[in-house]
Amino acid sequence: MSTTVKPRIAVHKFSSCDGCQLAFLNLGGELIELTRRVDIRHFLEAGLDDPDADVDIAFVEGSLSTQDEIERIHRVRKHSRYLISIGACATSGGLQALRNLDNQHDQWRDAIYAKPEFIKTLNHARPIADEVRVDFELWGCPINSRQLLAAVNSLLFGVPPIEERDKVCMECKRQQRVCVMVTDNKPCLGPVTRTGCGALCPSFGRDCYGCYGPSDNPNTESLSKRFAGLGLMPDAVARRFLMINSAAPAFHDAGLIARSTDTGDGDNG
Ligand code: SF4
Ligand code: SF4
Ligand code: SF4
Incomplete structure (x- = not known):
């Protein structure tokens, strides 16, 4: 009996609200259908934990806001054939990047957290493409499940996803x-x-x-x-x-x- 090796997928979270990962889960029946064609190796929100698995497509949600995340994104890149950043946090820095505007990271952190000494964040929040090569970006807060599925299907058929840049x-x-x-x-x-x-x-x-x-x-x-x-x-x-x-x-x-x-x-x- 022959077995077909399915493309492997990972979904990684960085600094974010998880809303773009929900675009996967919101696919519902289509996600179940998708799992017949792909092997999801890492997706913590769906209970799958293998962050260093070698995959064909890695989806990355969230901005780079901590030193740990900068080190982690290089590991993700190394283990991924295609890397797709999903959502405003990952593509532009998102809401977190508001702190970049006035260099008031320390004042805002001290005003918000009761124990600011435990908060280890960088002064700036940055998009994923600032640090590693990104093959495709899906913008939006959150992204659209239809666009997400279209991008996955394109890659599974071996063609580049279509980027929508119209107004x-x-x-x-x-x-x-x-x-x-x-x-x-x-x-x-x-x-x-x-x-x-x-x-x-x-x-x-x-x-x-x-x-x-x-x-x-x-x-x-x-x-x-x-x-x-x-x-x-x-x-x-x-x-x-x-x-x-x-x-x-x-x-x-x-x-x-x-x-x-x-x-x-x-x-x-
Ligand atoms: S119209 Fe579309 S792009 Fe504009 S804020 Fe609403 S969801 Fe976002
Ligand atoms: S882009 Fe918006 S919905 Fe997606 S993770 Fe960031 S804050 Fe959440
Ligand atoms: S046509 Fe008018 S309402 Fe529609 S997106 Fe443009 S400015 Fe906004």
């Missing part, structure tokens, strides 16, 4: 959603944010807050002016960009430019 506006228009910026004056980041979520927020009448990070050619300068035209003060414009993906260069720069014009006269963010 959320394109998806929004394709779905014929009503524009919340035009009709409700909501400061939507859809014109500069990469798609992949199915224009989720506008489909519920909400403005996009940029959780998928910058799209290709994001015209943040024009959008900042549009936000100012909607009545947002510079500090509020800065906050739009400096949130989940504050360390992604396009959003980082747009946020700092807006902040630099802030006179401190008002905050409507």
